[in-house]
Amino acid sequence: MKHLYINMCATIIVLMSLLSTSNIVAQEFSKDYTGALHFESLSIDYGTIREDGGSVIRTVKGENRGSEDILISEIVATCGCTTVDFKPCTLSPGESASFAVRYDPMNRPGRIDKYIYVHLSSPEEWIGLQMTGYVVERERSIEELYPFDMGCGLRLRSNFHAFGYLEAGGKISESVGYINTSSRDIDLTMDKSGLSPHLQITLPKSVAAGERGDIIIGYTSTEEENIYGTIVDNITIYINGTPARYKLTTQVIAVDNFALTDDISAPKAAISKNIIKFGEVNCANAICEAEIAVQNAGQAPLIIRRIETTTEALKCSIEGATSGDGVSIDEAASVKLKIRLDTKYYADNDDIITERVRIITNDPMRPMQSIKVTAIPMWQ
Secondary structure: OHHHHHHHHHHHHHHHHHHHHHHHHHHHHHOOOOOOEEEOOOEEEEEEEEOOOOOEEEEEEEEEOOOOOEEEOEEEEOOOOEEEEOOOEEEOOOOEEEEEEEEOOOOOOEEEEEEEEEEOOOOOOEEEEEEEEEEEOOOOOHHHHOOEEEEOOEEEOOOEEEEEEEEOOOEEEEEEEEEEOOOOOEEEEEEOOOOOOOEEEEOOOEEOOOOEEEEEEEEEOOOOOOOOEEEEEEEEEEEOOEEOOOOEEEEEEEEOOOOOOOOOOOOOEEEOOOEEEEEEEEOOOOEEEEEEEEEEOOOOOEEEEEEEEOOOOEEEEEOOOOOOOOEEEOOOOEEEEEEEEEHHHHOOOOOOEEEEEEEEEOOOOOOEEEEEEEEEEEOO
C-alpha cells in the first residue's frame, strides 16, 4: 500500500542519515587525539556482560601531556544507562585524573554503542569516548513477557494495539500473545455487542493449563463502504464466564485506498496551525474560539473525509459547510475551520486541558493530521 511504501522510504532515509552520521563520528573518534589531554584509548570496552549481572564499571585515565593547565569542566553521558563518577578539575602539565564510567545493562540487551563527552576549558573543546561491548539477554519472567493479568491465570502480552491506517478495500491483522499460568484449563468467550463490523478476532475457545498462543486481531474494509476516521473497539473477554480484569482495546484509522494515487497530481493538506493555546480560561462560563486554515497545496482536489474531536467539549466545523465530512477543496484553495471549546465541561478539573482535533483527508502522504488544543483552567 502506498502510504506504507512512503513511510518505509522515509524511515530508510532517516536510518541511512543516522548511520552515515554515526560512521562519521566513529571515524573521527577512532583517530589519535592530538591535543594535550591524552587517553590510552578513545574506546571504553565492556566486553561481554550479562543483562542481570548488575552495573559494570570501567576506569578511564586522562593525562595532561601539554605545557599548560587543562580544565576538565564536565563529562556528559548520552543516555541514562551511563553515569560518570567525576568532579571538575584542573590538571597541571604531567598530572593525570581518573574517573569511573558505570554502565547499567538492565533492560538493554544487545550491542553497546554509546558515547561520553569530556568537555575541557570551553564548551566547543571536547573529546568523545566510545563505549563498546555486548549485553547477553537475561531470561524474562512470565510476568515480564505477559504483563497483563486478565484473571483466572490468563495473561496477555498487551491489552492495547493501534493499527495505524486501514485503506479502503484492505485488511490488516496482528497477534496478541497469551498464556494460561493456572493449573486448569480455561474457557474463553467474547462479547461482540457494540464492536465494529470491520473487526475480526480469532479467540481460542479453550486454553489448556500452561498453554501459550496468539489471539489474532484484524480489520477489513471494502471499497464500497466509504468508512473514514478512527475506529476504536473495547473487547470484553470472558474467562470461564467471568469478564476479564481488563478490556482488549484496538484502534485503526480508516482512509482512502492510495494504491492508484499519482504522486505528481496528489492532493496535499497544509494546516496553518497545529497547536491552539487558549491560555487561562474561566471554567465557570468561558467559550473559547479559534480559526485555522486548511489549504490544498497539491494538484488534485483535496477532500476532508472526516473531522473528529477527543471530547464533547470540543467542536470543529468548516465555515460555510453544513457538515464537516466530504468537503472538497480545489487546488491552491483553502477553507476555514472554526474550533470551539466549552470549558464548563472542565468545571471540576485542576489539570491543564489538552484535547485534539483530528482531520482525515485524501492526502496520501498524511491522511490524518492532528491539531492540539490546550487551556489552563481558572476560577473567579
